[in-house]
Amino acid sequence: MLGIIGMIGMFGGLALLIYLTMRGMNLLITAPLTALLVAIFNGLPIFPQLAEEGAANFLTNYMTGFTGFIASWYLMFLAGAIFGKVMEDSGAADSVSQWIVGKIGMKRAALAVVIACAVLTYGGVSLFVVAFSVYPMALSLFRQADLPRRFIPAALGFGSTTFTMTSAGSPEIQNWIPIEFLKTTPYAGWEVSIFVAIFMMIFGYWWLKKMINKALANGERFVARATDETQETRKDLPNPLLSMIPLAVVLIISFIFHNSLGTSALIIALSGGILATYLINRKYFHNFGKAVGDGAMGAVVAIANTAAVVGFGGVVKATPSFEAAVDVMTGIPGSPLIGGALAVAIIAGLTGSSSGGQAIALPLLAPHYLDLGVNPEALHRTVAISSGSLDSLPQGGYVVTTIRSIAGETHKDAYPAFGALTVVVPILGTVLAVILFSLGL
Incomplete structure (x- = not known):
């Protein structure tokens, strides 16, 4: 009972x-x-006084989860938020976005955001940093293309958490956790991974465009806000190619130090991006000090919101019912690939964390399934892809940060598209992976 x-x-x-x-x-x-x-x-x-x-x-x-997340990620959030603000205030974000629009056309503004996120994510930049870094450019692109801004979080999430984050070769942690338990490599199941990534990319972008076009047909357009840094298109913009250098600095530094420093490399990379933005575009700043201050305040709000949800996951994981649920899910009969995918996805949904779903389920799943003779590469790729699905339910830390703290949208407006692309698309990708692996590919 x-x-x-x-x-x-x-x-x-x-x-x-x-x-x-x-x-x-x-x-x-x-x-x-x-x-x-x-x-x-x-x-x-x-209270602890009432417990043994x-x-x-x-x-x-609750507080261990809350403070633990802040202790691990605050400086990264701080550097990420300031980097986004200085890119915005210097006009670098506008400059890059105008150059991209000129090259690929106004109608493909959303595609430009997706590609930018994909490149950074596959380059090893943390999902949170990608959102902070690309948002200023995304805002500028959507403003110039006159697209509804409520789709910006969906474009950011789709480019970061679907066909790149969990694909073969990705340096993101979601692709590396299974290595410890399955003795595989980051390129495990790469043949199937390519098929799944291409499917998610094409299908997801088609769906995103369909949702945006429907909104445009209903009369939705970009609506500027008083909090936007730039209400009118700036005339004194820095050189677009030079403005890309800070983004390249973030990508290169994080890639170089990713293996040796882990997430700490992101602090160095983002700090390098801030310094590069200042040195290259310092004469274009409206108010560098204010941009830094605004970024710092934004970081506090962003990490507090995310840490609040992580604290919820900390309580859930400590309950007897969670242990019972894990036992049930890890004992799902039938194909081990289906059982593994379901277990990781559901636990990721309960904890609001894709990496959490893997870290909790794999120590229990891996020995059992390997003893049954399951292909470790197939299991690696399947659980990696599935971990990036239910972690994007509305209460997920990345979801809350991206929609509310970075983009300033409401869940009511932004989440339907966000959820479609970051929950449904990865679920379909997981189903495709299981089918392809079952066929012996």
Whole structure:
């Protein structure tokens, strides 16, 4: 009976968090409240003083998740937000976007955003950094092309988390976690990975264009806001090719130091991007000091929102019902590829983290499936792709950061397109991967 109540509390808390997020409620309030609901239904003590020494409790587990995320990512968020702001204030973002529009045409502005995100992601730049870095250019592109700005988060997410993040050879952590447990390489299942990546890229972009064209047909256009840095197109823009150098600096530095420094390489890379932007375009700045200050404040809001959701995941993972759910999911009968994909995807949805879904499920799945003789390369690629699906439910940390903190949109406006491209498309990609691997490819 207690197990059923715990499950109701866990999935009910998640459903309530998703509902309140879609309604636009403040995550700093809703995340701890829904986490408290999960804790109560699962019989977790609220305070550490009420629990046995070292035992799980609501306050400790929530704050460990919250503060742990900030401790790991604050400087990266800070550097990423400032980099985006200085690219915007110097006119570098506008310059690059105008050059791209001139080359590929106004109608392909959304494609330019997707490609920019894909290049950075496959180059090893963190998803959060990609969103911070590309957003100023995306805003400028959508403004010039007069496209509804609510599709910017969808373009950012699609270019970052689908056909690049989990593909063979990607330096993103989602492609590297399985290596430890399956003894594979980053290029595991590369033949199938190519097919799946091409499918997700073509189908996803077609869907994005269809949604944008439907909105345009309904009369939607770009609407400027008072918070936008540039209300009118600037005439004194820096050279577009020189303005691309800071982006190249971020890409090159992160690629060089990715293996040796891990995520810390991103701090150096983004700091290098800020310095390069200042040195190359310093005479074009409106107010460099204000751009840095605005970026810093934006970073605080962004990481606080994301950390609030990570704290929710910290409470969920400590509950007995979560352990029971993991046991059920890792014991799914039938094809191990289907079982593995489902387990990783669902756990990623519960924790709001694609890497979390893999890190929790693989230690349990890998030994069992390898003993059954499952092809480790096929399992690697399948769970990698599936991890990038349900992690993008409305309460996911990356989702909240991209839609609310970076783009300033509401979930009601931006999430339908975002969810279609970052949840549905990867699910279809996972199904395709399972089919191709089952056919012996």
